[in-house]
Amino acid sequence: MLDDTDRRILRYYQAAPDGGMAELAEQAGVTGSTLARRLERLREKGVLRGLRGVIHWPALGWEVEVSLRVTLDKTQPRAFDEFIAAAREVPEVLEIQTFLGQTDVRLAVIARDMGHYQQLYRERLLSLPHISDIEALMHVARVKDTEALPL
Structure with a gap:
């Protein structure tokens, strides 16, 4: 190609x-x-998908990054669709990934500080539909951050 x-x-x-x-x-x-x-x-050909501005969100006061691993109640036929639709409505959710395996969905979430994260977690994230289990992984450091391909 x-x-x-x-x-x-x-x-x-x-x-x-x-x-x-x-x-x-x-x-x-x-x-x-x-x-x-x-x-x-x-x-x-879709190889180049455009240019984008990348904003360093910590420079704007967003200090907390959390990765949430979510297991959904798969007895509900629309669990994935309804969960993803609701998660898209939370502005602090930057990324949603789906998986095959024990973890069904991963959410990348940012917050201004721990107080903001706690409020966000209790009021918005825990109320997302069809959650049977959720695990929060607090981001400590970004060791490698690249989108560059080894061409």
């Missing part, structure tokens, strides 16, 4: 997505028009 030139473009692009196109073309060893065509083709 990707040739060496595409991989080279993606490698430099993911390292510095906010760099200029002329600089990227030079680093990747292609002309500006070749770069533009290849980037467009990668977008059309």
